[in-house]
Amino acid sequence: MSASPAVPPHSQPGKPPRLRLTRRGRIVLIGLPLVLLAALILSLTGLLNSPAKAADTASGLTVTPTVSVTVQPGESLWAIAGKVDPDRDPRDVIVDIVQLNDLQAGKVMPGQQLFVPNK
Known part of the structure; x- marks a missing residue:
């Protein structure tokens, strides 16, 4: 079984x-x-x-007045921001410079041409 x-x-x-x-x-x-x-x-x-919003019409766009600056040896974005607009916080000016020039690393080289905001 x-x-x-x-x-x-x-x-x-x-x-x-x-x-x-x-x-x-x-x-x-x-x-x-x-x-x-x-x-x-x-x-x-x-x-x-x-917070970013595109303008609804072309008339709503504003152009940032800029001037061109050549970076000198030993000069940093902080120094450039202080020369360009000493009345503003340099951090705000640096943000504007980085955005205007599409800088990726925030580094600049001597002889480089940068657009900086004009008062």
């Missing part, structure tokens, strides 16, 4: 066992979608509250 395989009393043949989540599994199952939702909401909030 052949012995039949032992079947645990709590499971029925042909029926898969019930899935049980651990504490870590529940945290991942609930926490991951919440983190992704929070990231999406923060991204949309940043996009919608962005």
